[in-house]
Amino acid sequence: MALLSVREETMRFGGLFANQSISFDVQEGELLAVIGPNGAGKTTLFNVISGFFPPTSGSIHFDGEDITGKSSHDVASAGLVRTYQLVQLFKQLTVAENVEIGSHRVTRGGVFSALFRPEWMREQEKSVAQGARDLLRFVGLEHQADMMADTLPYGRQRLLEVARALAAKPRLLLLDEPAAGLNTQETDALAEVITRIHGTGTTVILIEHDMSLVMKIAQRIVVLDFGKKIAEGTPDEIKAHPDVIAAYLGGTEMADA
Amino acid sequence: MTSHVTTSIEPSGIRWQSILPIVAVLALAGLGLVSSDYIVTVLGFAFIYAIFCTGLNFFMGYTGQASFGQSAFAAIGGYGSAILCTDYGWEPLLALLATMVLSGIAAVLVGYPTLRLRGHYLAMATFALGLIVYEITIEWTALTQGYMGYSGIPPLGIAGFALDTLKHQLVALVVLSLIGVGIAARLRQSRFGRALASIAGSESAAQALGVDIARYKLIAFVIAALYASAAGSLFAHFVGFISPEIYGTTMVIQSFAMLYLGGIGTMWGPMIGAIIVSILPEALRGLKEMQDIAYTAVLIFILIFAPRGLAGLSVLFRRAHGRVQEKA
Ligand SMILES: Nc1ncnc2c1ncn2[C@@H]1O[C@H](COP(=O)(O)OP(=O)(O)OP(=O)(O)O)[C@@H](O)[C@H]1O
Numbered sequence: 332m333a334l335l336s337v338r339e340e341t342m343r344f345g346g347l348f349a350n351q352s353i354s355f356d357v358q359e360g361e362l363l364a365v366i367g368p369n370g371a372g373k374t375t376l377f378n379v380i381s382g383f384f385p386p387t388s389g390s391i392h393f394d395g396e397d398i399t400g401k402s403s404h405d406v407a408s409a410g411l412v413r414t415y416q417l418v419q420l421f422k423q424l425t426v427a428e429n430v431e432i433g434s435h436r437v438t439r440g441g442v443f444s445a446l447f448r449p450e451w452m453r454e455q456e457k458s459v460a461q462g463a464r465d466l467l468r469f470v471g472l473e474h475q476a477d478m479m480a481d482t483l484p485y486g487r488q489r490l491l492e493v494a495r496a497l498a499a500k501p502r503l504l505l506l507d508e509p510a511a512g513l514n515t516q517e518t519d520a521l522a523e524v525i526t527r528i529h530g531t532g533t534t535v536i537l538i539e540h541d542m543s544l545v546m547k548i549a550q551r552i553v554v555l556d557f558g559k560k561i562a563e564g565t566p567d568e569i570k571a572h573p574d575v576i577a578a579y580l581g582g583t584e585m586a587d588a
Numbered sequence: 589m590t591s592h593v594t595t596s597i598e599p600s601g602i603r604w605q606s607i608l609p610i611v612a613v614l615a616l617a618g619l620g621l622v623s624s625d626y627i628v629t630v631l632g633f634a635f636i637y638a639i640f641c642t643g644l645n646f647f648m649g650y651t652g653q654a655s656f657g658q659s660a661f662a663a664i665g666g667y668g669s670a671i672l673c674t675d676y677g678w679e680p681l682l683a684l685l686a687t688m689v690l691s692g693i694a695a696v697l698v699g700y701p702t703l704r705l706r707g708h709y710l711a712m713a714t715f716a717l718g719l720i721v722y723e724i725t726i727e728w729t730a731l732t733q734g735y736m737g738y739s740g741i742p743p744l745g746i747a748g749f750a751l752d753t754l755k756h757q758l759v760a761l762v763v764l765s766l767i768g769v770g771i772a773a774r775l776r777q778s779r780f781g782r783a784l785a786s787i788a789g790s791e792s793a794a795q796a797l798g799v800d801i802a803r804y805k806l807i808a809f810v811i812a813a814l815y816a817s818a819a820g821s822l823f824a825h826f827v828g829f830i831s832p833e834i835y836g837t838t839m840v841i842q843s844f845a846m847l848y849l850g851g852i853g854t855m856w857g858p859m860i861g862a863i864i865v866s867i868l869p870e871a872l873r874g875l876k877e878m879q880d881i882a883y884t885a886v887l888i889f890i891l892i893f894a895p896r897g898l899a900g901l902s903v904l905f906r907r908a909h910g911r912v913q914e915k916a
């Protein structure tokens with residue numbers, strides 16, 4: 332059974348079909364890329380999957396359960412965690428605390444445990460702090476742990492957002508253009524991090540414009556254009572797909588990859 | 589400051605930063621105890637406001653929401669305690685706790701429907717709440733005695749032992765406000781506190797990590813109401829008299845000045861702000877007609893040179909300190 336299954340999903344904004352009858356499956360452990368020109372509807376697709384807004388029609392199933400129209404925090408609680416195209420950090424908090432917040436979904440406790448600090452709560456706090464340190468090392472930010480998040484250079488902010496999402500121990504991780512605005516070195520470092528995340532068994536869906544990155548790490552690719560799915564297949568199949576080449580203006584971007 | 593403690597990198601810095609304010613507060617209180625009753629009264633108000641603002645900081649600072657009606661909960665506390673103790677002979681402490689429960693329920697009733705909505709509905713609803721409760725304190729004379737106010741409210745006491753001098757009461761207020769700050773610090777440095785901070789940082793990011801933002805906003809709102817209610821009750825017992833103006837818009841404006849001046853979202857900011865804003869006019873009293881101008885000038889000066897509030901200045905120290913450590 333597929334971990335995620337999107338069926339006939341349509342999202343309309345007034346007269347505009349941002350997504351039109353999109354269907355695809357993602358298997359457990361897969362690394363799928365979603366590509367398409369600007370305005371193709373990729374972010375909208377993520378917004379619908381992650382419960383940011385309900386689709387106009389169609390359904391989303393996650394791990395066999397219908398999550399269509401559920402609120403985004405419920406979807407996240409189920410283990411489907413996303414990042415944003417425009418970095419959304421908790422700017423006035425430290426880098427470490429950003430990641431600590433990420434563990435919300437996999438920890439417990441409210442006002443009373445915070446006040447009375449039972450044994451399990453103190454243990455949990457320790458493992459949250461330790462887990463955050465480990466994740467910062469994982470993405471190479473261990474030396475910035477005590478900096479305010481907004482003082483990080485942009486490329487590192489993107490890595491922090493990934494680390495924070497990982498703290499939620501997602502079963503399915505949605506990354507919306509994590510390489511946007513990164514230089515070549517940073518993109519390589521990011522590709523390495525994504526490959527390692529995938530290597531630990533996390534299922535990943537990646538929206539990305541950087542074709543060389545996509546072709547290098549994706550196992551399968553879904554192509555959107557004007558809100559419709561125009562192709563789906565392995566990187567090699569997609570590179571040779573005539574509709575895809577046409578969508579990418581004569582295929583210059585594709586040929587470069 | 590608060591976040592600093594959780595990252596546990598400089599243990600010496602943590603101790604320095606949490607002990608210094610406590611020492612300063614105790615020194616100030618000690619100074620008050622050897623001064624005139626007038627100064628004791630001013631300090632008493634400062635610590636009552638410190639409790640009020642520490643609560644408000646949960647909602648406006650940690651969680652990043654706006655409330656213009658927190659005075660309503662202080663009124664519930666104040667009038668509740670006045671009525672229960674004066675007319676029904678309740679123990680002050682019991683009345684304080686009972687009115688806190690009442691305020692908590694009122695906060696849920698106002699907050700539950702409004703906090704689910706995006707935008708400024710909550711700010712508007714809290715504003716309306718403040719006005720409605722103010723009107724009630726004036727118009728429902730059978731309950732509140734209207735403009736006449738309530739007098740003869742007994743002083744705070746514990747188990748039959750009344751704190752009948754102002755100085756005893758000041759000690760109680762200092763202890764209670766420190767407990768209030770301690771509770772706030774504990775709550776902030778936890779999964780719960782981090783969830784609140786995530787909402788202030790970015791609601792969409794918080795939701796994407798599984799934080800039920802409506803629920804946490806409501807809890808923060810209720811906690812703020814509990815603190816406000818306690819502050820309202822304490823005021824009634826400390827002064828022995830209350831009237832509608834005490835819990836009016838002035839209280840809201842005053843508390844905003846304290847929060848921003850002291851450092852909104854920080855652990856000690858509300859207390860620092862409450863003390864400075866309360867004491868400053870008294871300290872400037874000697875300037876006579878220049879007093880208002882000097883007062884405003886000092887406030888503006890602080891906001892220009894410490895835009896994140898006075899408690900925010902400790903960040904400067906920490907940053908400089910951190911840089912030295914990095915080099916070493
Ligand atoms: N909330 C919204 N309200 C109205 N229109 C929207 C909304 N979100 C997206 N759109 C529109 O839907 C279309 C698809 O946008 P979307 O952001 O999903 O594209 P994208 O593939 O992510 O593009 P990019 O590569 O530039 O990020 C665009 O025309 C956009 O203007």
Ligand SMILES: [Mg+2]
Nearest residue numbers: 373374375416
């Ligand atoms: Mg997009």
